[in-house]
Amino acid sequence: MSNMGxxxxxxxxxxxxxxxxxxxxxxxxxxxxxxACIPFFGLLxxxxxxxxxxELRRQCPGCGRVIKLHDAVCTKCGTELEFPDVAIAxxxxxxERVLSRSR
Numbered sequence: 001m002s003n004m005g006x007x008x009x010x011x012x013x014x015x016x017x018x019x020x021x022x023x024x025x026x027x028x029x030x031x032x033x034x035x036a037c038i039p040f041f042g043l044l045x046x047x048x049x050x051x052x053x054x055e056l057r058r059q060c061p062g063c064g065r066v067i068k069l070h071d072a073v074c075t076k077c078g079t080e081l082e083f084p085d086v087a088i089a090x091x092x093x094x095x096e097r098v099l100s101r102s103r
Contacts, residue, residue, distance in 0.1 A: 011040040025053030025091070026035040056087040 017035020019088065022028040043095035056069040062079035069087050073080055 010036045010039060013043055017043045017046040023050070024051045026051060051092070053091045054093070056090055058084045059085055 014032040014036025016031030019030040021031025021035075022041070024046070026046075031042075031046045035046055035048065038045075052068075057066050058069050058081070059066050060074040060077065060079055062074060063077040065074060065076045066088060067074060067081075069084070071081065
């Protein structure tokens with residue numbers, strides 16, 4: 001019976017970490033697994049991780065895919081990327097501009 005209590009605690013830590021990670025633009029499943037395997041510290045890591053949807057982006061010169069600014073290699077075509085002169089706005093800032101224009 002006491003093992004069931006541990007499973008419930010791990011599940012809810014995983015759920016909380018997954019939700020926090022998803023809100024910050026990361027993968028729900030990844031943060032769920034991290035927070036469930038390392039209960040307290042996994043949730044803290046999710047809370048203090050960076051906001052993925054607020055990261056600047058850039059376009060790959062090889063295939064045209066829009067990727068994160070900090071990526072050194074395109075995940076689609078494998079092109080090595082130099083640091084660009086111009087960056088594309090983050091997903092969150094574009095969403096905020098669209099919402100403010102529609103009001």
